[in-house]
Amino acid sequence: MDRxxxxxxxxxxxxxxxxxxxxxxxxxxxxxxxxxxxxATDGLGVEYLLQVExxxxxxxxxxxxxxxxxxxxxxxxxxxxxxxxxxxxxEIAVEKAVECGVGRIVPLTTSRSVLxxxxxxxxxxxxxxxxxxxxxxxxxVHLPEITETLTFDEALDRASEGKCLLAHPGLQAYSIxxxxxxxxIGDPVTLFVGPEGGFTDDEVDAARxxxxxxxSLGPTRLRSETAAIAAVTLVVASLSTxxxxxxx
Ligand code: SAH
Numbered sequence: 384m385d386r387x388x389x390x391x392x393x394x395x396x397x398x399x400x401x402x403x404x405x406x407x408x409x410x411x412x413x414x415x416x417x418x419x420x421x422x423a424t425d426g427l428g429v430e431y432l433l434q435v436e437x438x439x440x441x442x443x444x445x446x447x448x449x450x451x452x453x454x455x456x457x458x459x460x461x462x463x464x465x466x467x468x469x470x471x472x473x474e475i476a477v478e479k480a481v482e483c484g485v486g487r488i489v490p491l492t493t494s495r496s497v498l499x500x501x502x503x504x505x506x507x508x509x510x511x512x513x514x515x516x517x518x519x520x521x522x523x524v525h526l527p528e529i530t531e532t533l534t535f536d537e538a539l540d541r542a543s544e545g546k547c548l549l550a551h552p553g554l555q556a557y558s559i560x561x562x563x564x565x566x567x568i569g570d571p572v573t574l575f576v577g578p579e580g581g582f583t584d585d586e587v588d589a590a591r592x593x594x595x596x597x598x599s600l601g602p603t604r605l606r607s608e609t610a611a612i613a614a615v616t617l618v619v620a621s622l623s624t625x626x627x628x629x630x631x
Contacts, residue, residue: 385413386430387423388519388526394425394447399433401443410438420448426518426526428453453524457568458484458619460545464538465489466496466578467506468607476608477510481517481527483612484619488514489541489573490532495580507531535586538575539593545571547595548618550610551582556599559617560624568622574598576611 387409393399401409409415415435423431429452433445463485467473477488490507510529518526539547546566548559566572575582575590582590587597600613 385422386519386522386524387413387421388515389423389425389431391425391427394431397447398436399423399431399443399445399447401445402441406438406441406443409435409443421445424519424524424526426515426524428455428525430524455486455525455569456484456523456619457622458615459486459525460569460571461485461615461618461622462487462489462542462571462573463576463611463615464491464533464542464573465576465607465611466491466493468579469497472606472608473506473510474513476611477513477529478517479608479612480615481514481523482521483615484523485527485615486525487528487530489530489538491535491538491575492532493535493578493586494583495578497578535575536589538573539589539595542571542573542575542595543593545573547573547575547590547593548598548614549575549582549587549590549595550577550600550614551587551597552599552602552604553597556597559598559600559614560621562596562598563618563621566622572618574614574618576607576614578607 389399393401415421417435417437420432420434423433429450431447432449434448436444436446463480465476467490507529514527514529548562600610
């Protein structure tokens with residue numbers, strides 16, 4: 384069952400009061416009526432089972448039947464720092480990276496980033512909307528943060544305390560599982576994905592100076608959004624495997 388994303392202030396004292404587009408989604412798209420139940424999340428790790436009590440044209444009231452706190456998944460401490468590709472392709476990257484379990488997304492400007500879209504301030508809001516709906520759709524209960532746009536140097540600076548991976552194929556590149564050897568779930572990992580033109584030599588050098596490892600995603604040249612989806616999946620899967628090995 385899809386979870387519905389309810390901002391934390393919607394639920395108080397065991398009752399959710401839902402208005403606007405979320406109410407319309409529940410009553411018009413899902414066609415839920417009084418007495419029916421649905422799952423919701425606040426995006427902060429809590430999952431709710433709710434029962435519709437009353438619906439009118441402006442609001443829907445639902446009673447909380449059950450509240451469950453869920454642990455963050457294996458990608459919770461993974462940050463994807465990506466130079467947004469053009470047009471709708473960043474939207475694909477955001478939706479899929481969230482589905483695959485990313486913990487945070489940092490839009491990046493790099494030397495070869497596309498300048499035009501950088502100035503469009505409506506884009507981060509659109510990406511956040513997509514992240515909310517992908518969180519609910521994929522059954523996640525932790526909403527990934529989408530930060531303001533950072534420069535490559537700012538993002539490197541923030542990444543320097545954890546493990547830092549630079550998607551950049553070449554002779555020095557590791558596979559993602561090899562680069563993550565010894566990393567546990569919850570350890571901060573930042574994964575950098577470059578623009579269409581790739582990272583410059585100066586950027587690769589700067590990343591190496593903070594101890595970043597270059598990682599390869601195979602012999603073909605992927606578009607940025609494809610690289611992001613593939614790399615997030617590999618990080619999350621590698622960390623999950625590490626967990627099951629420990630458990631076994
Ligand atoms: N024009 C560049 C390719 C850029 S592809 C070149 O010829 O080198 C856009 C971004 O996707 C890259 O900066 C890198 O971060 C990532 N990427 C694409 N294919 C990749 C691969 N096979 N391995 C690792 N990263 C890759």
